[in-house]
Amino acid sequence: xxxxxxxxxxxxxxxxxxxxxxxxxxxxxxxxxxxxxxxxxxxxxxxxxxxxxxxxxxxxxxxxxxxxxxxxxxxxxxxxxxxxxxxxxxxxxxxxxxxxxxxxxxxxxxxxxxxxxxxxxxxxxxxxxxxxxxxxxxxxxxxxxxxxxxxxxxxxxxxxxxxxxxxxxxxxxxxxxxxxxxxxxxxxxxxxxxxxxxxxxxxxxxxxxxxxxxxxxxxxxxxxxxxxxxxxxxxxxxxxxxxxxxxxxxxxxxxxxxxxxxxxxxxxxxxxxxxxxxxxxxxxxxxxxxxxxxxxxxxxxxxxxxxxx
Amino acid sequence: xxxxxxxxxxxxxxxxxxxxxxxxxxxxxxxxxxxxxxxxxxxxxxxxxxxxxxxxxxxxxxxxxxxxxxxxxxxxxxxxxxxxxxxxxxxxxxxxxxxxxxxxxxxxxxxxxxxxxxxxxxxxxxxxxxxxxxxxxxxxxxxxxxxxxxxxxxxxxxxxxxxxxxxxxxxxxxxxxxxxxxxxxxxxxxxxxxxxxxxxxxxxxxxxxxxxxxxxxxxxxxxxxxxxxxxxxxxxxxxxxxxxxxxxxxxxxxxxxxxxxxxxxxxxxxxxxxxxxxxxxxxxxxxxxxxxxxxxxxxxxxxxxxxxxxxxxxxxxxxxxxxxxxxxxxxxxxxxxxxxxxxxxxxxxxxxxxxxxxxxxxxxxx
Numbered sequence: 001x002x003x004x005x006x007x008x009x010x011x012x013x014x015x016x017x018x019x020x021x022x023x024x025x026x027x028x029x030x031x032x033x034x035x036x037x038x039x040x041x042x043x044x045x046x047x048x049x050x051x052x053x054x055x056x057x058x059x060x061x062x063x064x065x066x067x068x069x070x071x072x073x074x075x076x077x078x079x080x081x082x083x084x085x086x087x088x089x090x091x092x093x094x095x096x097x098x099x100x101x102x103x104x105x106x107x108x109x110x111x112x113x114x115x116x117x118x119x120x121x122x123x124x125x126x127x128x129x130x131x132x133x134x135x136x137x138x139x140x141x142x143x144x145x146x147x148x149x150x151x152x153x154x155x156x157x158x159x160x161x162x163x164x165x166x167x168x169x170x171x172x173x174x175x176x177x178x179x180x181x182x183x184x185x186x187x188x189x190x191x192x193x194x195x196x197x198x199x200x201x202x203x204x205x206x207x208x209x210x211x212x213x214x215x216x217x218x219x220x221x222x223x224x225x226x227x228x229x230x231x232x233x234x235x236x237x238x239x240x241x242x243x244x245x246x247x248x249x250x251x252x253x254x255x256x257x258x259x260x261x262x263x264x265x266x267x268x269x270x271x272x273x274x275x276x277x278x279x280x281x282x283x284x285x286x287x288x289x290x291x292x293x294x295x296x297x298x299x300x301x302x303x304x305x306x307x308x309x
Numbered sequence: 310x311x312x313x314x315x316x317x318x319x320x321x322x323x324x325x326x327x328x329x330x331x332x333x334x335x336x337x338x339x340x341x342x343x344x345x346x347x348x349x350x351x352x353x354x355x356x357x358x359x360x361x362x363x364x365x366x367x368x369x370x371x372x373x374x375x376x377x378x379x380x381x382x383x384x385x386x387x388x389x390x391x392x393x394x395x396x397x398x399x400x401x402x403x404x405x406x407x408x409x410x411x412x413x414x415x416x417x418x419x420x421x422x423x424x425x426x427x428x429x430x431x432x433x434x435x436x437x438x439x440x441x442x443x444x445x446x447x448x449x450x451x452x453x454x455x456x457x458x459x460x461x462x463x464x465x466x467x468x469x470x471x472x473x474x475x476x477x478x479x480x481x482x483x484x485x486x487x488x489x490x491x492x493x494x495x496x497x498x499x500x501x502x503x504x505x506x507x508x509x510x511x512x513x514x515x516x517x518x519x520x521x522x523x524x525x526x527x528x529x530x531x532x533x534x535x536x537x538x539x540x541x542x543x544x545x546x547x548x549x550x551x552x553x554x555x556x557x558x559x560x561x562x563x564x565x566x567x568x569x570x571x572x573x574x575x576x577x578x579x580x581x582x583x584x585x586x587x588x589x590x591x592x593x594x595x596x597x598x599x600x601x602x603x604x605x606x607x608x609x610x611x612x613x614x615x616x617x618x619x620x621x622x623x624x625x626x627x628x629x630x631x632x633x634x635x636x637x638x639x640x641x642x643x644x645x646x647x648x649x650x651x652x653x654x655x656x657x658x659x660x661x662x663x664x665x666x667x668x669x670x671x672x673x674x675x
Contacts, residue, residue, distance in 0.1 A: 007523045015516050105346070112348045113559060211515035211537045213559075216349055218511045251513070255520040258503040259462070263672060267506060 002132060004260075008252045009136035016248030017144045018043065018202040018210060018219075022226030023233065023240045024150055025198025029075075031158060031235060032191035033171035033184075035302040037093025038078050039199045040223025041100025046071040046200025047207040048104040051214040054117035063117055064143065064204045071200015072193050074100050079192040083185060086304035097223070111214045118212040119143060141209045143201070148241075150198070155237040167191055171298030174305035184305050199223065228278040234285065235296035247274045331422075333586040337399060339363070339576075340392040341375035342385060344404040351509050351534020351553050353377070355570040356403045356426075358554070362573025363580060371580050379407070386410035393418040399583045401576070402426065411435060422588050424579055426572075427471075431590055438575050438593040440601030442471075443478035443658075444626050445568035447633045448604055448619055449530075449550045450479035450500075452566055454486015455615045458528040458548070459494040462521030463502045464514060464538040468673045470662040472532065476502055477666045478633050479530060484668055489618070497643075501526060502671030509534035515541045522547050528565075536561050548610065555605035566619075567605040574600045594655070598627045634658060639667035 022039050029036045049070030054063030074096055081092040119141045127138040137148075158164040169177035170187040178184050206222070207214055225247060233239035254270040257263075285295045347357035357375075364373055374397070376388050385407045392400050393414060399422040402411045408428035415423045415435040423435040431437060453461060461483060466472055480500045487494045501524075505517055510533070518529050518538035522545035529542035529549045539549035539561035549556060551567030575595055582588040595601030604623065607616050626633075636647035646664060647653060653662075663673060 007520075011516060011519055011523065014519075015512075018512075109348060112350070115560065206512060211511045211541070213511075213537070213540070215511045215535055215537070216346060217509075220510050220512050222512070251516060252520065255503050255513075255517045256524070258671065259501060259520060259524045261670065261672075267504065267674065271506070 004256075006132050006135045008249065008256050009132065010139065011252040011256075012245065012248035013136055013140055013144065014210065014248070015251045016244040017140070017147050018205045018222050019226050019229060019247055020147045020151070020241060020244035021143075021202035021205060022199045022223055023229035023244060024147070024154055024237055025071075025195035025202070026226055026230045027233065027235050027237055027240060028154060028158070028167065028191050028198075029195030030230060030301055031164075031171045031296075031298055032167045032188045033174055033298055033300040033303065033305065034079070034082055034188050034192050034195075035089045035093060036075070036078055036096075036192060036195055037090060037227065038074060038096025038100060038196075039093075039226050040219060040221065041097035041104075042071040042074045042196050042199035043203035043206070043219045043223045043226075044217070045074055045100040045104040046203030047218055048108040048111070048203075048214055049200065050204030051114075051116050051207040051212075052108065052111045054208060055111055055114045055214075058117055060117045060119045060208060063208055064119070064201060067200045067204025067208075068197040069200070071203065072197035075193040075196015075199070076189075078196065079189045082304065083188050083192070086306060089302050089304070101217075105216050108214050108216070112216075114214070116213065117208065119209045141205075143205045143209055146201075147205075151237045151241045158237065168298070170305075171300055174300045174303070178305070178307065188305070199226070202226065225274060228275060232274075232278045232281050234281065235298070243274075246277070250274060331583065331586040331588055334398065334584055336370055336372065337367075337580050337583050338372045338374075338397045339580055339583075340397040340400045341373070342379050342388050342392075342400065342402045342407055343375055343377045344380060345509075346377045347375075349509065349534060350536065350559065352570075353403070355553050356572050359572025359576050363576040366573070366577045367580060367584075370584060382406055382410050386413055389414045389423075390417070393421045398422060399424065399580060399588075401579075422579075422583050429592070431592065433590060436588075436590045436592065438579070438595070440570060440572070440575065441594060441596035441631075442568060442570060442602045443474045443633065444597045444631060445602040445604055446475045447478040447482035448623055448626070449566055449568050450482030450484075451486040451622055452482075452607075452611060452615060452619050453528055453530075453550060454483040454488075454492070455490050455618055456565070456611065457487070457490055457492045458483070459487055459492055459499050460526050461500045461528045461530050462518075462524065462526030463500055463530040463532060463671075464517050464521070465502045465504050465532050465671075466508050467506065468504060470658075470660060473665065473673065474658060474662045475532065476500070476669060477662065480666050480668045481633060481638070496667060497641075498670040499668040500530070500670065502665070502669055504671075504674065505533055507533070511535045511537045514538040518542055518549075519545060531556060531567075535559075539564050539567075548608075551605065557605065557608060562608070563610070564605075565608050565611050569603050569605050571600055571603045596626065596631065597623060598629055641665045641667055641669060643667055 046067035050063045050067030053066035081087040082089040123139040128134040170184045229243040232243040254267045345353045401424045403426045415432045514533045514537040518541035531538040531552045536556040536559035539556040542549035543563035548563045551564045555567045556564040634653040636651045637649045638647040640646040
């Protein structure tokens with residue numbers, strides 16, 4: 001039994017890191033008041049950029065950085081459209097997903113069958129010897145450890161630090177924040193680019209760690225799951241970690257149950273669960289105004305800000 | 310449902326001569342409607358390899374065009390009609406969902422030959438083509454069995470007859486190999502099937518293969534498009550058997566062998582018929598005898614004596630002695646599904662294969 005738990009846990013964590021990185025970035029972006037539906041395109045572009053640079057330079061760290069830069073550039077593009085030009089954020093985000101995917105596929109053609117670099121699992125001494133948890137959490141790749149650290153850092157940054165306060169202010173009530181002297185536009189730009197960078201890193205995780213290599217459409221909708229996880233987590237990085245882990249567990253179980261001949265839970269139900277849970281969380285939040293206030297939903301989410309009103 | 314149910318209901322009826330007279334030509338313009346890009350590393354890459362073979366074989370006698378990423382039926386109809394209107398002599402549609410669009414366009418262009426892959430609808434100027442992949446799958450299973458692998462994990466795609474037929478053939482070959490090599494095995498469980506519920510999904514192909522490796526399976530059978538499940542097997546220290554294209558080409562050096570969809574010969578054959586003006590409506594289902602499905606070169610870990618035995622079995626099939634689905638064959642419940650000496654009919658193979666042979670562990674979702 002313990003070995004089965006370890007097995008599913010290890011696969012689940014591995015399967016959850018891309019989604020986790022994407023949703024951590026999206027939380028910061030949304031907290032500043034910008035909705036970014038371009039995560040899927042940014043992840044795919046990051047996956048391509050990361051693998052391509054790894055293939056050219058042979059350096060896995062440069063590769064992961066390239067994924068971040070690629071995602072960050074698309075984040076910048078989204079910021080220009082949705083903040084400076086005050087375009088509809090939904091449309092801008094969807095356009096970035098289409099553009100990012102197309103560009104990744106176009107630029108990625110030479111790397112389709114290329115040999116690249118991978119980031120192998122790097123067990124942490126001592127910690128990886130802990131029964132069950134050691135194998136599950138501490139025998140992963142360096143990008144997984146980065147994601148754990150970012151979860152904690154972003155949680156404290158958003159809730160306890162001054163930086164977090166101004167980000168939240170920009171997203172909660174941009175006009176009031178502006179009146180109080182907060183540089184709303186700068187904060188939103190920085191948060192959107194940061195979100196793009198984490199999405200790009202999530203993509204690079206897929207092409208460097210999860211399933212090494214560049215394949216067209218390889219993100220397979222993980223960017224959309226990441227966005228759903230932001231709602232599920234009620235904009236809290238710690239809950240995003242749990243949500244991503246739950247997604248990983250459900251992914252691992254849909255295959256493990258079949259392998260073990262467990263037919264009590266149909267595969268379709270397991271596949272559906274992340275979305276179903278997200279809808280349930282949203283419904284609960286919407287039905288209860290007091291929960292909505294407490295939930296952390298940014299008040300000005302998706303609303304462009306300009307002094308002229 | 311893209312590779313589709315090749316439900317070729319009445320093979321005999323389909324060979325009707327239509328009376329349409331085709332003129333002999335010096336040069337043929339051939340067009341291909343492709344599902345994804347030629348770089349999808351799976352289904353469409355295999356078709357593209359066939360296109361390249363066709364160009365090589367016929368040189369300047371054929372002028373080829375193709376359109377990628379044609380998924381939605383409405384798109385398919387537009388692309389097919391465009392090619393026909395531009396005067397292409399033969400148009401190939403390469404996936405199941407292109408069937409109805411092609412059937413809709415074909416009557417409007419009586420001088421154009423239409424060929425649809427993996428479907429079952431025909432017209433005077435519309436034929437179908439598919440290959441007997443299950444023959445190669447049988448030989449791949451035989452290879453694994455001869456080498457003593459008795460706890461295979463299969464990364465299965467969608468539960469439709471084409472895929473089930475492949476799993477059954479693989480398992481029958483595996484059991485024959487295990488018996489011949491004198492390996493003891495559990496008659497109820499030599500091949501565990503887990504459904505991906507997708508044709509191509511690299512991330513989950515990897516996760517599924519990792520789950521099977523962690524579950525203690527001694528060989529991973531890839532059936533999804535990309536080589537990622539084979540690569541995951543290699544990374545986990547377990548051998549693999551590739552599918553569709555040669556997995557070793559993508560770096561899966563642990564692959565014993567791959568079962569390869571080889572569309573080149575059927576494309577060449579069809580275009581030659583159009584050149585000669587002898588093309589007739591048919592439902593082509595080419596086997597290893599016509600190189601429609603082939604085995605890739607063997608991996609380094611396959612012993613020469615195993616290779617010899619597999620090649621001998623392949624020669625039997627190529628000579629037309631395909632007894633893979635000839636009884637006695639037991640089903641999962643241990644009952645006799647196919648009686649001794651009885652061979653399954655094409656309809657039973659193509660449309661009615663909704664049961665697993667004994668030795669498969671796993672179920673068919675409704």
